[in-house]
Amino acid sequence: SQTIHQWPATLVQPVGSPLSLECTVEGTSNPNLYWYRQAAGRGLQLLFYSVGIGQISSEVPQNLSASRPQDRQFILSSKKLLLSDSGFYLCAWTGGGGTIYEQYFGPGTRLTVT
Amino acid sequence: SQKIEQNSEALNIQEGKTATLTCNYTNYSPAYLQWYRQDPGRGPVFLLLIRENEKEKRKERLKVTFDTTLKQSLFHITASQPADSATYLCAPSGSARQLTFGSGTQLTVLP
Helix, strand or coil, rough: EEEEEEECCCEECCCCCEEEEEEEEEECCEEEEEEEEECCCEEEEEEEEEECCEEEEECCCCCEEEEECCCCECCCCCCCCCHCCCEEEEEEEEECCCCCCCECCCCCCCEEEE | CEEECCCCCEEEEECCCCCCEEEEEECCCCCCEEEEEECCCCCEEEEEEEEEECCEECCCEEEEEECCCCEEEEECCCCCCCHHHHHEEEEECCCCCCCCCCCCCCCCCEE
């Protein structure tokens, strides 16, 4: 069966510090991968998605970036965090190939920028 | 621009009643629509998907309708239980690669 992992589960970082969040998927190949952010009491905001290694599409211009160095690994990064980057970061995957599939979400990372 | 509205931020109902949640969308024509459940501090969990050519879909105590003329989906939970308390998100989409989520309705089922 497929599983999706995210780490760390929680993170407290000072303003201006770098960020690296990691997401890995097991039990599937060539998935579409997604990064979302959810502010407190708000909906999900799509940040990035990837249909393959090295292929990243950005939905929201900001100080975040994403990379996909391996088929089942998706990384969210920042060189300098802002207070507004605080939130709940979720990674998700769905089947590749353009077929309509439901998305499966990881457990999330709670980021607090102080 | 595309807009998704879920009826109310919070909905309280009595145990055993039917909960009805509404999802309205404007400025696009999704080919399908998904509903997810999200518990506090956790990622959303997929519940149901309905396509534009389907009027209704059921799964156990859940029922979803999709009216492309009204640009609306209704999500029903029959015989509701306190364990059904959660935030429910709708996601109309025209693309297999991307979903756009509504902000959700927080449902509380009172014992």
